Each structure stands twice: as structure tokens, then as C-alpha cells.
Amino acid sequence: MIVIVGAGLAGLACARELTRAGRPFLLLEAAPGPGGRQRTTHRDGFTLDHGFQVVLSSYPAVSRLVNIHRLEPRWFESGALLHHDGLLHHLTSPLANPLNAVFSRSLTLSDKARLAALGLRLLATSDSTIAGGCSAPGDSTTADFLRRSGFSRGFIDRFARPFFGGVFLDNALETSSALFLLYLKRFLTGTAWLPSGGISALPKAIASEIPMECLRYNTRVASVETGGGSATGVLLANGAFLPASRVVLAVDEPSACALLERPAPPPGREVAVVYFKTRTSLYRHPCLVLPDAHEPVVRHFVQITNIAPSYAPLDWHLISATVLDPARYPSDALPVLAAREITGVFPRAEGALEHLETIRVPYAVPAQPPGFAARIPFPNLPANVYTAGDWACGASIQAALDSGLRAAHRLFK
Numbered sequence: 423m424i425v426i427v428g429a430g431l432a433g434l435a436c437a438r439e440l441t442r443a444g445r446p447f448l449l450l451e452a453a454p455g456p457g458g459r460q461r462t463t464h465r466d467g468f469t470l471d472h473g474f475q476v477v478l479s480s481y482p483a484v485s486r487l488v489n490i491h492r493l494e495p496r497w498f499e500s501g502a503l504l505h506h507d508g509l510l511h512h513l514t515s516p517l518a519n520p521l522n523a524v525f526s527r528s529l530t531l532s533d534k535a536r537l538a539a540l541g542l543r544l545l546a547t548s549d550s551t552i553a554g555g556c557s558a559p560g561d562s563t564t565a566d567f568l569r570r571s572g573f574s575r576g577f578i579d580r581f582a583r584p585f586f587g588g589v590f591l592d593n594a595l596e597t598s599s600a601l602f603l604l605y606l607k608r609f610l611t612g613t614a615w616l617p618s619g620g621i622s623a624l625p626k627a628i629a630s631e632i633p634m635e636c637l638r639y640n641t642r643v644a645s646v647e648t649g650g651g652s653a654t655g656v657l658l659a660n661g662a663f664l665p666a667s668r669v670v671l672a673v674d675e676p677s678a679c680a681l682l683e684r685p686a687p688p689p690g691r692e693v694a695v696v697y698f699k700t701r702t703s704l705y706r707h708p709c710l711v712l713p714d715a716h717e718p719v720v721r722h723f724v725q726i727t728n729i730a731p732s733y734a735p736l737d738w739h740l741i742s743a744t745v746l747d748p749a750r751y752p753s754d755a756l757p758v759l760a761a762r763e764i765t766g767v768f769p770r771a772e773g774a775l776e777h778l779e780t781i782r783v784p785y786a787v788p789a790q791p792p793g794f795a796a797r798i799p800f801p802n803l804p805a806n807v808y809t810a811g812d813w814a815c816g817a818s819i820q821a822a823l824d825s826g827l828r829a830a831h832r833l834f835k
């Protein structure tokens with residue numbers, strides 16, 4: 423019997439692939455349901471994702487594993503509203519709307535030319551070649567790469583830092599530049615979307631294709647035993663022992679380190695999302711707003727009902743504001759600080775924002791510094807233990823799903 427530990431995207435993808443191949447397995451999950459870090463709470467008619475998360479149409483693993491139309495995708499516009507010097511500039515993707523992108527005054531002409539040249543270079547390069555840079559010795563931080571490539575300070579501070587800082591949950595843009603290039607290509611060639619029922623609808627859709635008898639929730643694995651023969655298996659937190667011929671650890675990196683008795687990994691990125699409800703619509707575009715500040719409280723925010731009206735009851739709008747490193751602020755101060763920054767961009771928000779909930783995610787994604795993919799976190803694993811998870815190859819929905827699919831294919835060999 424194959425035992426998969428963890429029903430986040432990586433474990434679900436592995437289990438779905440084994441189901442397709444008709445291989446027996448058991449998927450064990452500590453939580454009461456599937457999805458791991460893709461969680462959604464439904465409260466008083468509002469849909470609150472645990473952190474602002476979007477799927478990209480340029481993620482091939484998603485369409486391999488789910489019928490996207492059944493998730494009723496709600497599409498973002500490929501662009502953003504940039505707030506600068508008291509004005510809002512509408513930036514659109516050069517591929518989706520080239521004329522608007524050229525004539526928009528949101529970026530300087532030289533930054534646009536550099537971005538276009540970089541985009542063309544990326545379009546001519548395969549994803550695997552770009553991703554290979556994440557383990558190359560010459561990889562640098564995103565901030566260094568942008569400076570060396572001649573992008574202006576305005577481009578870095580008004581666009582790259584709020585947008586990609588929000589993607590990597592990294593205000594300083596210390597993330598691998600190769601990973602930045604991979605994401606830039608994915609954003610240029612894909613469109614972001616949300617399932618109308620919330621982000622957790624994605625893992626739930628994959629879980630619904632796995633036979634119920636192969637899935638056990640509320641089942642925490644305490645240790646992995648690799649003694650060989652009948653001594654190989656997993657010890658559950660309730661003391662029961664489950665024998666296994668092979669074990670796939672599809673858990674987050676800190677949990678994998680604990681289970682394998684290895685040193686804890688470098689600290690991951692923490693994030694909080696502050697939700698407001700309002701009856702006053704702040705803007706109408708289906709896209710993010712990027713406030714213009716070097717060290718803002720809110721990295722970006724979105725009136726999410728412009729994209730997915732199902733996220734709020736009729737006549738209400740839902741605002742989701744993303745705060746990086748939220749431990750810097752006392753919890754009760756966050757709603758006040760976030761509302762103040764949103765009002766700085768949209769004065770009509772004054773007095774109209776009602777705080778709904780603040781959700782903190784202490785471990786959102788691993789830190790991904792230059793060359794991060796060269797690190798082998800679990801060298802010398804026993805032959806019957808396999809790993810999967812977003813930490814291995816660039817934290818994203820695509821990376822997590824792809825790592826699960828790869829683990830399944832290794833099991834087939």
C-alpha cells in the first residue's frame with residue numbers, strides 16, 4: 423500500500439494520478455478537509471479566502487486535474503490600477519491590450535520598451551529553461567536584476583514591488599530573479615481567475631475525484647518509520663501504525679522536516695488579509711490596486727466582488743487588503759491602518775468600510791532566495807520515501823500540483 427501524507431494540492435494531485443492509474447493508496451490528512459493552505463471561510467454570505475490567491479490560466483497542471491468550467495471561473499483583467507501622486511493610472515498587459523499599454527502614462531516609455539523586450543525574450547524561452555535559473559549559481563535577487571536591467575526606480579517602486587512583492591509576499595524583492603521571470607511570463611501569457619465559490623473550491627474539486635475510501639481526514643501522522651519490511655509505514659498521532667510499501671510526504675516543508683527529523687527550514691513568509699465590506703463601490707475595474715508607497719501597510723488591495731460578485735451578498739462589495747509581515751503591527755491596529763491607506767487612494771471609502779475579519783497566515787510560502795532550487799532539503803532519503811510540495815520548485819498552485827504529479831510518476835517506475 424502507498425501512503426500519501428497531506429491533502430494539500432501536492433498530495434491531492436498525487437492521489438488523483440494514482441486513482442487514474444488504478445493504483446491502491448491511502449491519503450492521510452491532519453485537517454478535517456482537503457486543501458492545506460488553500461482555505462476559504464464562508465461567513466454571513468461573504469466568501470473569505472485565507473490570503474489573496476489567484477489561479478493563472480497559464481498553469482497547465484490545473485487543467486490537467488480539474489474541469490475548470492465546473493469551478494465557474496471569474497476572470498481578472500490583465501492589468502492593475504497604479505496609484506501615484508494622487509492619481510490612478512490604468513496599466514494593462516501589453517499582450518492583452520498593446521495600444522493601451524503603449525499610450526498609458528503609468529510607466530515611462532523606456533520602462534515600457536525594456537518590459538516589452540524582456541517579455542519577447544521570455545516568450546521565446548521555454549518555462550523549463552527559465553525555471554532552471556532558480557538553481558543556477560548566477561541567480562540574483564529580483565531587485566538586483568531589475569536595477570541591472572536598467573528599469574527605473576519608479577517602475578520598481580510603483581509596479582514591480584507592489585505587484586511581484588505581493589506575489590512572492592516579499593516586500594524587499596529578495597526573491598530569485600529566475601522565479602520572477604517565470605512569473606512574469608505566466609502573467610504575460612495567462613489570465614488570473616478565481617473559482618466563484620472561493621479558492622478552496624479548487625482542492626475540493628480534485629478531492630471529489632478521489633474515492634472516499636482512500637481518503638482519511640483528521641488523521642495526523644506523527645512519524646515515518648523506514649525500518650524495511652513490515653516495519654515500514656507511518657505512526658499516527660493516535661498511536662496506530664499503518665504499514666506502507668512506500669510513503670509520499672506531501673506536506674509543507676516545516677512539517678516534512680519535523681517528520682523526517684531534519685533541522686527546521688528557513689522561516690517562511692507570513693501574510694495577513696484584512697477584509698472589509700462596503701455598500702459603496704470604490705472602483706469598477708476587475709483588477710488589483712497598487713498603492714504608491716515604499717513601505718505601505720497594504721501591499722495591494724482589490725474590490726474582489728468586481729471579479730467574483732458571488733463573494734458577497736447582493737448590494738455589498740468585498741475588499742481584500744494584503745498585508746506583508748503582519749507581525750510588525752498589533753492585530754487590532756491592522757483594520758484601522760488598512761482602512762486609512764485604502765481611503766488615501768479612494769476618498770469615497772471614508773466611513774464606508776466595515777471591518778469584517780482579519781485572517782493571518784503564519785506560514786504562507788517558503789522564502790525563495792536566489793538559487794533556492796539548488797538546495798536539497800532532504801538528501802539521502804530512504805528509497806521508499808518520496809516528497810512533494812510547493813517548497814521544492816517555486817511556491818505556487820502550479821508548482822504544488824506539478825510536484826504531486828511528478829511524485830506519482832516516480833511511483834509508477
Ligand SMILES: Cc1cc2nc3c(=O)[nH]c(=O)nc-3n(C[C@H](O)[C@H](O)[C@H](O)COP(=O)(O)OP(=O)(O)OC[C@H]3O[C@@H](n4cnc5c(N)ncnc54)[C@H](O)[C@@H]3O)c2cc1C
Pocket residue numbers: 427428429430431432433450451452453456457458459460472473474475476477641642643644672673674677681693783785786787810811812813817818819820822
Ligand atoms: C496567502 C497565500 C497566498 C498565495 N497566493 C498564491 C497565488 O496567488 N497563486 C499561486 O499560484 N499560489 C499562491 N499561493 C501558494 C499556494 O497556495 C501553495 O503553494 C500551495 O497551496 C501549497 O500546496 P502544498 O500541497 O504544497 O502544501 P499545503 O497546502 O501546505 O498542504 C500540506 C498538507 O499537509 C497536511 N499535513 C501537514 N503535516 C501533516 C501530518 N503530520 N499529518 C497529516 N497531514 C499533515 C496539512 O494539513 C496540509 O493540508 C499562496 C499561498 C498562500 C498561503
